[in-house]
Amino acid sequence: MDEKQKLLVIIGPTAVGKTKLSIEMAKRYNGEIISGDSMQIYRHMDIGTAKITKDEMEGIPHYLIDIKQPEENFSAAEFQVLVRDKINEIAARGKLPIIVGGTGLYIQSVIYDYQFADVPGDELFRLQLEEKARGIGNEALYQELLAIDPESAEQIHPNNVRRVIRALEIYHLTGKTMREFQSTQQPDLLYQTALIGLTMDREKLYDRINARVDEMIEKGLLQEVKGLYQQGLRQCQSIQAIGYKEIYQYLDGEITLQQAIEDLKQNSRRYAKRQLTWFRNKMDVQWFDITDVKNFEKKLLEISHYVEGKLQVKSNTY
Template sequence: MGEKDKGKLVVLIGPTAVGKTKLSIELAKKLGGEIISGDSMQVYRGMDIGTAKIQKEEMDGIPHHLIDIKDPTDSFSVAEFQLIVRERIDEIHRRGCLPMIVGGTGLYIQSVIYDYQFTENTSDPEYSDSLEAIAATEGVLAVHNMLREIDPESADRIHPNNIRRVIRALEIFRSSGLTMGQYQEKQETELVYDTVLIGLTMERDILYDRINLRVDHMIDNGLLEEVSALYNKGVKECQSIQAIGYKEIYEYLDGKISLAEATQQLKQNSRRYAKRQLTWFRNKMNVRWFDMTEANQGRFNQMLDEILKYIAGKLKI
């Protein structure tokens, strides 16, 4: 497929609390855009405050996709994300609008914009069935420990209860001899769309202050009540509750730590996550970075104009 045949796509990435939401709305208004959430946790219904999900009134009439499409007990994979998002991109193009992916889940976004193949050649149904049988009889930890022996990096990243992904990593190793990380690195790096990749960054001290303040606002705005509602419904031992903002409060609700300790852990985990996000984007994607430090200090409109000019130049619009 030639470059002229590829649909246009804007991708706006950056760490948590850097200011993606506000900027994305203004960009979408100027560009005739529709926004696709690039956050692996905003797909879950009833998980609004802890995922910093955009509120209806904040959308300012801009259509948003991939928000509230799953129950908290559902699993959600990068392959499913890729499939749904590419369908949404095609739909948005057909409406004559510009699709914009906005978020911070690096691998998920990468799977959409690059030629990631989730092909059958690494699938082994017989092996997969045998692993599911082990999980059923000996528990999910038994299968997770099998993964840890051959691929400790993936074992650290994948929760034991996300059994489908654990089995997937084991399948990949059995069929290819590669760990999941090695397999992903081998994926094609050709862009599927005519893509402009914009990254937002900020001076670390200011970003960390914003993260700490955001957590305080979450607590003030009802995070404890939101998480307690899930806890009381018996939403446990599932993928969604491993999200930052939920696992810490669950520790408190289990009586393991105080609310003050849970809040501090939430702040620390959020800061660490922001650092990991920036490292991932810088190592894995060819991003044009814009420093939002000054935008945060009164130069928002100038920063918006600068980014609009960059997008127009790259996409020839």
């Protein structure tokens, strides 16, 4: 049997410190980085998605950043194809592929043998739903999905009718929600994977999230979102991202700027909590607590030992 391709994956909640660790790992193990973030794929959305800067990259190649326009949709299935191709390209150059991000479903779809098309289609049912969407509207159809499969609905924008219909179709054909159906697949890991999760004391993480939001505002988040707002971008997946939808409410005159900032902080904290729950429930992660950032070098050594044991790679820093 062929030996599986080596792959390092770094996950964790927003603002925990994944970017810093990923650069260190890439330097140590001759790696190149693939973004595992569902929003950093969008151009012109840099501050609100905490996109890595050229300086922060320290010369390490990064992929799947700035590949879509804000009005375009993007799915886990498309991500799966793009990332698997990129893993092969990086490995062919003799480099270690490193996926870094916080979008659990996207990363899960890549590293496990998930078959998105395993449920057969029901064309008649699908056509009926398409007709229904035209009659009652996208939001009403979305509410139907929310009632039977809230977990999937949370991952789908109401105007992404194709995905809403697909989730309803799976339920119609199997009697299971999309997530329940996927859990019955019992997929295998496709790669020789070191799956590292970063965590820290919740209060400290929340303080970091709040500070990051303040920094985003200082860096010009308001101007960034205004640019999208003035282009008339509305009913699209990207604008539902945390950091954009709150500022849109302010620009629409629904809430004050201060309220928008508070909502952004609260939504980011809630998102971090959901990320941790997802990773702990869905993936076999080796967790490392990095609450004590003063001991980062010590923690880096601990993580490095784990990676070397799991992937049989050698550090080029020794």
